[in-house]
Amino acid sequence: MQQIAEWLEMLGLSEYAQRFAENDIDFTILGDLTDQDLEKIGIASLGHRRKLLRAIANLETVEKGTPAVAVIAAPASPLPHDSADRRQVTVMFSDLVGSTALAARMDPEDLREIMSAYQKCVAETVQRYDGFVARYMGDGVLVHFGYPSAHEDDAERAVRAGLELVIAVAALKSRAPLQTRIGIATGLVVVGELIGSGDAQERTIVGKTPNLAARLQGIAKPNMVVICDSTRRLLGNLFELEDLGSRDLKGITEPTRAWAALRASSAEGRFEAMHAIGLTALIGRQEESELLLRRWSKAKTGEGQVVLLSGEAGIGKSRLTAVLLERLATEPHTRLRYFCSPQHADSAFYPIIGQLERAAGLAHDDSPQARLDKLDALLAQSSTSPQDAALLAELLSLPNDGRYPAIDLAPQQRRQRTLDALILRLQSLTRQNPVLMIFEDAHWTDPTSLEVFGQAMNRIVTLRVLLIVTFRPEFDPPWIGRPHVTALTLNRLAEREADAMIDCVVGNKFVPASIRQASSSAPTAFRCSWRR
Ligand SMILES: Nc1ncnc2c1ncn2[C@@H]1O[C@H](COP(=O)(O)OP(=O)(O)OP(=O)(O)O)[C@@H](O)[C@H]1O
Ligand SMILES: [Mg+2]
Secondary structure (H helix, E strand, O other): OHHHHHHHHHHOOHHHHHHHHHOOOOHHHHOOOOHHHHHHOOOOOHHHHHHHHHHHHOOEEEOOOOOOEEEOOOOOOOOOOOOOEEEEEEEEEEEEOOHHHHHHHOOHHHHHHHHHHHHHHHHHHHHHOOOEEEEEEOOEEEEEEOOOOOOOOHHHHHHHHHHHHHHHHHOOOOOOOOOEEEEEEEEEEEEEEEEOOHHHOEEEEEOOHHHHHHHHHHHOOOOEEEEEHHHHHHHOOOEEEEEEEEEOOOOOOOOEEEEEEEEEOOOOOHHHHHOOOOOOOOOOOHHHHHHHHHHHHHHHOOOOEEEEEEOOOOOOHHHHHHHHHHHOOOOOOEEEEEEOOHHHOOOOOHHHHHHHHHHHOOOOOOOHHHHHHHHHHHHHOOOOOHHHHHHHHHHOOOOOOOOOOOOOOOHHHHHHHHHHHHHHHHHHHHHHOOEEEEEEOHHHOOHHHHHHHHHHHHHHHHOOEEEEEEEOOOOOOOOOOOOOEEEEEOOOOOHHHHHHHHHHHHOOOOOOHHHHHHHHOOOHHHHHHHHO
């Protein structure tokens, strides 16, 4: 009934909520109502009856088991809510496989326990990614990413949460193995006000996206995460996907291209993942590029250098580091690239583990032994001792198969020895070639990695190393003021350069002056998002 009241409110007809409630009208029977029925329950206004019938015709029912649920489709008339707002939201629909069969086999008490463990598991998993459980519908759960809290990486969060959820549900203790099916879709929705309070609190979204997510869930195989094309476009190459082709989905007029998300990819970083098909030409930034090249020349002579490269999101920090990588392509040097991630700011050593895994070439289907062999091959390049190799293998969660000595240290000592092993490895690498280290997105660093880079910064004064740290203004680097540290803040491009970038992005299409003006005062990412 709460949903009906909310739906009526969005139509601007909340005065009839009481009548709907008194007559036990819920979403399951809304579609059966006729004009006479509406008149009978006391809606005298013909205009209001017509408005209601039109809105009912726009409702898209998601046919699931019990209880029947309805996802509200956009009403034909504009929402009267002052607070109604258009937003891009990624919606996840998760469903427990075979719940009807479970219900037939189990006694109700056991089934209730399983359902509540499953719902708790969904809630905990999505909350880690700041997803919002909008509604439980029996064994289905509807989750929003991007509303009420929005993040720049909501689509990525949804897919990571989906992949993790499949594993978490399978690990739940139950007499029969449990499996999930997950559908994820991204689209524009109209968001409404917060309704209810406490556990019953709901935030409604109105649009086709929830329905699409539910339909995609319907075509997923057990333990599969299926996404739509608009979600895929936001993910770049961040995940390995399987193309499921174009599918006809019930209630959706156009065939829908669907993809199964298999796992996170080993893409070098966010920037690379989003620019897999290449970069547009560099606009401006000559002085900044030259500064980086000068610092590199100095670093090569053994006077280690650090550049702290800061600027707002989308201003071009990663693009500038890409320039340096391009310019050094033919020079002998070693690259060590570290990427922080907003979802792993609490995960110790996260960017360092990622660098080692990529450098060693670890693949998801490698056996533990193959992984250790690859790590050994990598560490041989830096003549890492067996003791240090043991610590680094442990850092990558690789079980010691007896090839390394056992390390018997207290946790604090173990941590310090791991830090030392990383610095020693860096030192050793600089003896062979100058090293270019790029520590991307330090505003998302975990504290332990920050400590590693702090220690590295002290050591590199006399090493052939250029370390570039990129970060947004919210990060306050503790290293400013040292002689070998240069702070470089990227400002917005000049109007002429912004114009050149717009031309480069839109080709010879006409762009109104007002948009040109708005874009030149906005970060670069906004300008470039036109391309998508
Ligand atoms: N000078 C430039 N010339 C051409 N393209 C640019 C330039 N600066 C930025 N871009 C483009 O703008 C987009 C955003 O830039 P980039 O990813 O480098 O920003 P960023 O500062 O690293 O942002 P974030 O803080 O999100 O990491 C990219 O598509 C990039 O290729
Ligand atoms: Mg960047």
